[in-house]
Amino acid sequence: MFHTPDTETLRLCSVLASTAFGLVFALVRFGRSIEPQFVHWSASSFLYAAVLVGFEYARGNLVLVGLLLGALAVTNMLIVSGLRSFDGKPPFRGWMLAPVIGCAAVHVLPTWLGGHGPVVSTITHAGDTISVAVSAAITGITLWSSGRREKSRARRIAGLAMLGYLPGYAVTLAAYLFTVPRLNYLALIPTLSDQLLLGVLNLGLLAIPAERAQQRLRDAALRDPLTGVWNRAGFGRYATRLAAPGATVLAIDLDHFKQINDRHGHLAGDNVLIELARLAGDEVESLGGEFGRLGGDEFVAILPASRAANAQACANQIHDACRKVTEGMPEWTTSIGVSQIGANETGFHDALQRADVALYRAKVAGRNKLTA
Numbered sequence: 001m002f003h004t005p006d007t008e009t010l011r012l013c014s015v016l017a018s019t020a021f022g023l024v025f026a027l028v029r030f031g032r033s034i035e036p037q038f039v040h041w042s043a044s045s046f047l048y049a050a051v052l053v054g055f056e057y058a059r060g061n062l063v064l065v066g067l068l069l070g071a072l073a074v075t076n077m078l079i080v081s082g083l084r085s086f087d088g089k090p091p092f093r094g095w096m097l098a099p100v101i102g103c104a105a106v107h108v109l110p111t112w113l114g115g116h117g118p119v120v121s122t123i124t125h126a127g128d129t130i131s132v133a134v135s136a137a138i139t140g141i142t143l144w145s146s147g148r149r150e151k152s153r154a155r156r157i158a159g160l161a162m163l164g165y166l167p168g169y170a171v172t173l174a175a176y177l178f179t180v181p182r183l184n185y186l187a188l189i190p191t192l193s194d195q196l197l198l199g200v201l202n203l204g205l206l207a208i209p210a211e212r213a214q215q216r217l218r219d220a221a222l223r224d225p226l227t228g229v230w231n232r233a234g235f236g237r238y239a240t241r242l243a244a245p246g247a248t249v250l251a252i253d254l255d256h257f258k259q260i261n262d263r264h265g266h267l268a269g270d271n272v273l274i275e276l277a278r279l280a281g282d283e284v285e286s287l288g289g290e291f292g293r294l295g296g297d298e299f300v301a302i303l304p305a306s307r308a309a310n311a312q313a314c315a316n317q318i319h320d321a322c323r324k325v326t327e328g329m330p331e332w333t334t335s336i337g338v339s340q341i342g343a344n345e346t347g348f349h350d351a352l353q354r355a356d357v358a359l360y361r362a363k364v365a366g367r368n369k370l371t372a
Contacts, residue, residue, distance in 0.1 A: 007183070007184065007187050007188045007191065008056075010188070010191040010192055010194070010195065011052050011055075011056070011187065011191050013191075013194070013195060014048075014049075014052055014191045014194040014195075014198060015049045015052050015053060016049075017194065017198050017199065018045045018046070018048045018049040018052070018194075018198065019045070019046065019049045021045045021198075021199075021202040022042050022043075022044075022045030022046040022049065023042075024202075024206070025038045025039075025041045025042035025045060025202075025205075025206075026038070026042040028206070029042060035086075035209060036082075036085050036086075036091075037082040037083065037085045037086035037208075037209070038082070039082070040078045040079070040081045040082030040085060040091065041078065041079060041082045041202075041205050043078050044074075044075045044076075044078035044079050044082070045075075045202065047071060047074060047075050047078070048072070048075040050071075051068050051071045051072050051075065052191070054068045054071075055068055055187065062107070062108055062111055063108060065107055066103075066104040066105070066107035066108040067104055069103040069104055069106075069107050069128060069131070069132065070100045070101065070103045070104035072103060072132055072135070073099045073100045073102070073103040073131070073132065073135040074100055076099070076135045076136055076138065076139040076162075077096045077099065077100060077135070077138075077139070079139050079143070079158075079162075079205070080096065080138070080139055080142050081096070082205070083142065083143065083146060083155075083208075086208065086209065087146070099131070099134055099135035099138060100135075102131045102134070102135075103128070103131040103132055103135060106124075106127035106128060106130070106131045107124060107127065107128050107131075110123045110124045110127065111124060122176055122177065125176040125185075125186065126173055126176050126177060128186055129169055129172045129173045129176065129185075129186055130169075130173065132169065132186070132190075133165070133166055133169035133170075133173075136162055136163075136165045136166065136169070137162075137163065137166060139159075139162045140159045140160070140161075140162030140163035140164075140165075140166070141159070141163070142159070143155050143156070143158045143159030143162060143204075144156055144159030144160065144163065145159075146159075147159055152208065152211055152212075153211065154204050154205075154207035154208045154210075154211045155204070155208055157200065157203075157204040157207070158200075158201050158204030158205050158208070159204075160200075161197045161198075161200040161201035161204060162197075162201060164193065164196075164197045164200075165190060165193050165197060168189045168190055168192070168193040169189075169190065171185075171189055172185045172186055172189045172190070175189075219234075221233070221234075222234030222237060222238075224277075224292070224293040226270060226273060226274065226293075227273055227274050227276075227277035227278075227281075227293055228277070229277045229281050229291050229292050229293050229299075230290065230291065230292035230293070231292060231293060232292065232293075232294050232295065234292060235290060235291075235292030235294075235300060238290050239290045239292070239300075239302045239348055240347070240348075241290075242289065242290060242302050242303070242304050242305070242348075243302070243341060243346070243347050243348040244304075244305045244341065245305060245341050245342060245343045245344075245345065246305035246308035246340060246341065247302055247303060247304055247305045247308070247340065247341045247348065247351075248289075248302065248303040248307060248308065248311040248314065248315065248338060248339070248340050248341075249300070249301070249302050249338070249339050249340070249341065249348050249351040249352050249354075249355045250300065250301040250302070250303070250315055250318065250336055250337070250338055250355060251298070251299075251300055251336065251337040251352060251355035251356045251358070251359040252276075252280060252298070252299040252300065252301065252318075252322070252334055252335075252336050252359075253297060253298055253299070253334065253335050253336075253359055253363070254272065254273065254276060254297035254299075254332060254333075254334055255332065255333045255334060255335055255363075255367040255368055256332075256367070257269065257272075257296070257297040260272055260330050260332060263330070264330045268329070268330055271329055272329060272330060272332050273293075273297065275326050275329060276299065276322060276332070276334065277291070277293060277299065279321045279322055279324060280299065280301065280318055280321060280322050280334075282321070283317055283318045283321040284301045284303070284318060287303050287304075287307055287314050287317070287318075288303070288304050288306070288307070289301055289302050289303040289304060289307075290302050300352065300355075301318065302348055305341075308340065311338065311340060311372075312338070312372060315336060315338045315370055315372070316370060318336065319334065319336050319370045322334040322336075323368075333367060333368035334368070335359055335362040335363050335367050335368060335369055335370075335371075336359065336362065336369075336370045336371070337354075337355040337356060337357065337358030337359030337360070337361070337362055337370075337371055337372075338355055338358055338370065338371065338372040339351045339352070339354035339355040339358060339372070358371040358372060359371070
């Protein structure tokens, strides 16, 4: 039913597909200087197409084939450099030269050192397969690990596509080691894998920027536009992970906020809110908690249950941070009410109500106080 695949036809399909994706990356990049990763990925696709064409004319030329294998590794490293550029890191690092040099050297050294013969040929073919597989594995692992770290499905998909080439390379290696080579398996099997994996890989790369843009939009909807901390909805979502018995809830209020606005203007009032959010938010974050603004001059924080034994000290630490005087700004103080989630409570809302009551008592007692 199925005949032996035509290597030339497969190669042509890979060349056309890679060229098409190279054009897509280039067109997406055109006029968008803030997304330099597309330059790297476009260059990777175009170079891959050129390498496949080059193999057709390099048969029998030891050095040229070695250079083309090195260029094949470059196509993988360009994917990594594009990802690093997208993440705001220096795109190129010295270690990226290792797989490139390795692919070229592994091809030429056996012949230069051992001459010609069946054993040398087998060693050369096996070395070529392993070195190219290593460069693909580096790229796949980089994509996959960054996808885990950034919680990016697109990165993981692209990483799995790269790692999906490895079984094909394993089959190629076995064919060279345990059979009499009658075909150029390194040309046949990876290009056969291209028909399935090349599109998945490049579509995954294309989806990475769009995925981040969507995530930023989702985060923006959960952030307070003035202070940058969680808004009511964002705090409700992220505080849930800490809402366990023993967790500490703090209701934080800026004292005499209306007077600050009346005396110094609303811009000064906004600056005070921003400074309060920065100081208190940094302290809460250092304690492993979540911090948000409910509206106006009302803020809220939750500290994990692991801090329960030192809840009062942590609350004092946050209150002390809010007492810092910032040069060029009006003097301001805060009142804080503190409560803890009870043993039979599953959320933080009841504890927040108790913290609000404690906050009211702090206000009645003269403000600039912490009440539990």
